[in-house]
Amino acid sequence: MPTKDQLLREAADKEALAVTFLRYARSLPETFDTLPSRPSDCEPFWRGPAAQRFLTQVLRLRRELDDLEDDCLATAESLRRRARRLREQAAQVPDPA
Numbered sequence: 001m002p003t004k005d006q007l008l009r010e011a012a013d014k015e016a017l018a019v020t021f022l023r024y025a026r027s028l029p030e031t032f033d034t035l036p037s038r039p040s041d042c043e044p045f046w047r048g049p050a051a052q053r054f055l056t057q058v059l060r061l062r063r064e065l066d067d068l069e070d071d072c073l074a075t076a077e078s079l080r081r082r083a084r085r086l087r088e089q090a091a092q093v094p095d096p097a
Contacts, residue, residue, distance in 0.1 A: 007090035011083040018079035025072035028065050032058060 002010075036042045037058050042051045 001093075004090045004093040004095065007086050007093065011086035011090065014079045014083040014086065018076040018083065021072045021076035021079065025069045025076065028069045028072070031065055032062055037062065 035058055037055065039051070039055060042055065046054075
């Protein structure tokens with residue numbers, strides 16, 4: 001059976017990882033902010049099929065980034081729940097004599 005210290009250390013590790021996932025999730029929306037994503041954004045300097053393929057790819061990647069953001073947030077929440085359970089478990093472990 002894990003000791004109280006081991007449980008608390010694991011909880012702290014999970015909490016730290018959750019913070020990392022939250023930081024990643026918050027930074028993802030800015031990833032494509034400077035890239036053109038509408039035909040009017042490209043037309044002054046780029047036209048034709050290649051421009052359209054680029055825009056299609058950018059839009060697909062934006063959707064995937066939205067999914068990744070949601071996944072990061074869900075993972076962070078799951079890690080926080082697990083850390084909470086570990087702390088509750090640690091609270092029930094008797095102190096060594």
